[in-house]
Amino acid sequence: MREGFDRRTLLGALGAVGCGFRPAIARAEAYTRPYGPNAPWNVPAASVATHPQSALYAERLWSLGSATPGNVNLTFAGYTYPVYDVREATLEVTVSVKWRTALHGTKLPWNPAWKIPSGSDRQVILLDPPTGREWNLWQVSYKNGRLSCTNGNLVPGTIGPGRSASRPRAAAASPTSPCSCGRKRSKRAKSATPSRCRS
Secondary structure (H helix, E strand, C coil): CCCCCCHHHHHHHHHHHHHHHHHHHHCCCCCCCCCCCCCHHHCCHHHCCCCCCHHHHHHHHHHHCCCCCCCCCCCCCCCCCCEEEHHHCCEEEEEEECCCCCCCCCEEEECCCCCCCCCCCCCEEEEECCCCEEEEEECCEEECCEEEECEEEEECCECCCCCECCCCHHHCCCCCCECCCCCECCCCCCCCCCCCCCC
């Protein structure tokens, strides 16, 4: 079994597990996958070529992925990044950011029905598809109508290829402000689609 446990097999397995979320989404008539068809998580696993060192990486994952070889666990509740469409927001709330970023004290679209992951990261992504704006919030808490997070930023969006969307200056994140994982964004990092922090 381990001999056939290559990258394509792993990605296929992950895709199969994730398919459980698709039927509810597919019922939405106007639904469009966020970030476009070329985003790594939107590319079908069957179309991904096997890496030349697939056997090596598969062996490392199998043997070193946990204290017990072969014990690979996936969670879609405690540690995941829910992406919510702000067009489904029902109100605006003022956010309090512990690590003071430009987002602190600004109003964010919010919906009390949105669930926050139960893990310690409690990361939430708010996406505005028409403009491409993306709010990244880390260690989120929403209680008694108050929204807070340890760190958060608004990633500037674009309307069309390379055209900047208009947005309030106070809510825009600085090119070098920390993203949700605490790293610095490069001034050279520009994209026609919402940028994401990469680990």
